[in-house]
Structures are given as structure tokens and as C-alpha cells.
Amino acid sequence: MMKILFLSAIMLFLSGQIFASNLISKNLNKQIPDSIMKIFNRSCACCHSKDGNFFAKMKVNFSKWDKYSENKAKSKAQKICDEIISNSMPPQSWRKNNEKLDITKKEIEIVCKWSNSFK
Numbered sequence: 001m002m003k004i005l006f007l008s009a010i011m012l013f014l015s016g017q018i019f020a021s022n023l024i025s026k027n028l029n030k031q032i033p034d035s036i037m038k039i040f041n042r043s044c045a046c047c048h049s050k051d052g053n054f055f056a057k058m059k060v061n062f063s064k065w066d067k068y069s070e071n072k073a074k075s076k077a078q079k080i081c082d083e084i085i086s087n088s089m090p091p092q093s094w095r096k097n098n099e100k101l102d103i104t105k106k107e108i109e110i111v112c113k114w115s116n117s118f119k
């Protein structure tokens with residue numbers, strides 16, 4: 001009888017831990033959802049990730065996104081929306097040569113919705 005009580009107590013404790021860690025990772029907004037990352041990978045990552053352009057990476061580096069603090073991720077996400085909504089990113093020169101990879105109007109909407117989901 002004691003053994004069963006003891007085991008149930010452990011189970012309860014463990015499920016509590018899993019629940020708590022889920023809550024934490026949700027609150028941190030650390031990971032960019034796959035559906036959004038797909039867009040960044042196609043239209044942005046050639047400059048904004050580890051093998052990209054030095055100056056681009058200084059501003060936004062998707063390879064290091066998970067190391068950004070919560071506040072930094074939030075402000076970068078907002079900046080990303082500002083840049084794409086105003087057609088400042090991707091750069092015009094890149095667009096001319098990469099029409100097929102360019103971000104679409106619909107994708108801009110999707111990304112900005114994500115940007116605005118940061119609390």
C-alpha cells in the first residue's frame with residue numbers, strides 16, 4: 001500500500017514538472033514556428049543566418065534566435081514586421097535577382113501576425 005502511494009506521489013510530481021516546463025517554453029517565445037521559419041529560410045536566411053552577410057547578421061541572425069533574450073526577440077520580431085511591411089527587406093537589389101524567393105503579400109501578413117503575438 002505504501003509503495004503504491006509512494007509511486008503515485010512520484011508520478012504526480014513528474015507530470016507537474018512536465019506541465020511546468022511546457023508553460024515556461026511557451027512563455028519564452030523562443031522558437032520561431034516552422035510555418036514562419038519556412039518563410040525566413042527562403043527569403044531572408046541567405047543573409048540573416050550563420051553563413052550570411054556580416055551586416056545583416058549584426059541586425060538579425062536566425063541561427064542565434066534561440067539565444068536572444070525575450071525582450072530582444074520581441075523587438076527584433078517587431079522590426080522584422082516593420083521592414084517587410086515597408087518593403088525595405090529583402091533589399092531591392094536582391095529582389096531583382098531572386099523574384100521567386102521573394103516574400104509575398106500573404107506571407108508578410110502571416111509574419112506580422114506572428115510579430116504581434118509577442119507579449
Ligand code: HEC
Pocket residue numbers: 040043044045046047048053055056059060076079080083084089090091094103
Ligand atoms: C541580400 C541580403 C539580405 C536579405 C535577403 C535580407 N536582408 Fe535584412 N538586412 C540585410 C543587411 C545587409 C542589413 C543591415 C543593413 C541595413 O540595415 O540595411 C539588413 C537588416 C535587416 C533588419 C534590421 C533593420 C534595422 O534597421 O534595424 C531587419 C529587421 C531585416 N534585415 C529583416 C529581413 C527579413 C525579414 C528578410 C526576409 C524577408 C531580410 N531581411 C532579407 C540584408 C538582407
